[in-house]
Each structure stands twice: as structure tokens, then as C-alpha cells.
Amino acid sequence: MIQNEREQFNSVQKAIAQASTISLYTHVNPDCDTLSCALALYHALNSLGKIVDVYCVDPVPETLRVLNGAHVVTLPEKKTHDLSIAVxxxxxxxIGNAMKSFLASKKQIAIDHHKTHRKFSDITILDTSVSSCAEILFRLIKHMDIMSKEIAELLFAGIVTDSGCFQFSSVSKQTHEVAGELMSYGFDSGKVIYDVFKKTSINKFMLENRVLSKCKFYSDNQIAIITFKQEDFDATSTSMNDTIGTIVSVIDIDSVKVAYAIAEASNKSYKIMIRSKNGIDASDIAREFGGGGHARAAGCRLNGYYEDIVDKLLKVARDRL
Ligand SMILES: [Mn+2]
Known part of the structure; x- marks a missing residue:
């Protein structure tokens, strides 16, 4: 651990020691990393006798209700806590429209791993070199000496999902070492990987089949686009939540360097998911459209006619081939 981080962890530990009520915040449209981190902290802080609330402005996705403690996540309440922590x-x-409630506490901490982090708290623990926020939480909770089997299992789930099951370029030797140390707490790692990474439903399987069969290729098959239209959701009884992960099948095609998934959110409004490889930066593409993310996985929102959106996305990708 670097000296600077030890000092930062000490200041976090001190802020926690001085607080009796603590609120934890995940990001909007919560994924497994943000929920795992919040719930790991929830268990850790509970073990220290703190009164802890876990807040998210959106409901926990069905697939992530398996996470230990997921039932405690609620919409932000009008309460003032001694300390708030965003993960x-x-x-x-x-944080979404809960930002006022986050700022209302006496002290705020942010723990994050995004390159695009813009400071917004009294204490910031930022490490952009790690695959997941869960890797930072592992170091913090170990520093505080309150690791447990439940916490280890949650952090493992966060690492598995944010690293694409140890496949993204953000994965390092350290990621595997952390995962290995977490596994020594004795949970069923294969079950965690199945539950949070591999498990699918018949409806989602049907949606993927429809969308993948209509995949379009451009620029000598180096760019690929899949599209989730409202009619695809209707025909398979699925929703936006079921679009996660399908794009991986497309970026895995050997010739494809940039893969886009365009998902219809409402009339003329689309959620764009971007995956890249061969040194092309997906977050750089997303930023052209006001979005963000990581080097290999990013996203943005675009409004307008579908055909115009395709043209814009193709142009930006072609410029980077
Ligand atoms: Mn993350």
C-alpha cells in the first residue's frame, strides 16, 4: 500500500469512528460493482455498531437481488447523517436526484475508480488503475481489519462483473491476487460468477437471438452495430435492463474493433453502449457525445432519428480505425 493511501484510509477510518449514523450512496442505474461496494461497507460498518442506510434512486435490478443485503437498499430518505459515502x-x-441528501451530512467521502472522476466530497479515495471499485474497498476494509465471508463474497462479485470476469484490459496481477485472497474466506466462487455474470433468462435469451441475428457490419467488418428496438422488447417481454452484456458477443468477433449497441429508451431517444479493442478507447468515443466510461466499455445517450445516430456513431468510429 502506498503511503498516501494509508493516510487517506486513516482519515476515512477516523471519519467513520466519529460518526454514529452513516448513509451509503450507489450510482443511478446501479450495477453489481456499486451495489457490492455499498453492501460490503454496510456489513462492515454494521459490525462496528454504526447505524447505516444504503440509498439508490433506482431499484436494485432483479438479477442483483441475490447480493447479500440487497433488501436494505432504499430510496433516499429525509434524514441527516453524520457521514455519507458514495461508491x-x-x-x-x-448519485442522481439524491445529491442534496448526500451533501446534507456533516462529512462526505467518495470512493471511486473512474478516470473521469470530478471531485465532489471532503475526502476522495480515487484509484483509476483498478478494475473495479470493489478492489479499493478490499484494501480499505482490510486496512480496517473487518473483512468477513459476506463482505469477501460481495467484493468478489463486484470484481467479477466490472472486470468482465477477469477479461478487460483493466485486469492486473493485483486483480487476481485480490480475488484469490477474497476466495480464501470460503464462499462458492463458481456460484457467484454464475449468479452475477452468466445467469440469463429465457426472455433475455430470446431478445439476444433477435438482436444478434440482425447485427450489421461496416468498414470491412471492423465496426458492428446491434439495435434493441421497442418492438424487440415487446415481442420478448423484456426491457432496457435485459440489454446488458449482449454487446460482448459482438466485440468478441475477431474482425470487430468497435461494437455499438443502440437501445431505444423512448421515442427518438437512445441509450448507446460502446465496446472496443485493439487500442481504440471507448470512453473517448463516448465523450464525443457527452458520455463516459472506461477504455474498453463506455456509454452515452443520443436523441434524434435512428439513421442519423447510426451515421454519427459510424463516423466517430471510422475516424479511430
Ligand atoms: Mn465500477
């Missing part, structure tokens, strides 16, 4: 949020806006 996996690269800016105040990522």
Missing part, C-alpha cells in the same frame, strides 16, 4: 460515482450527478 463508484465519478461525479455528484451520478
Amino acid at each position: 463508484d460515482c465519478d461525479g455528484l450527478d451520478r
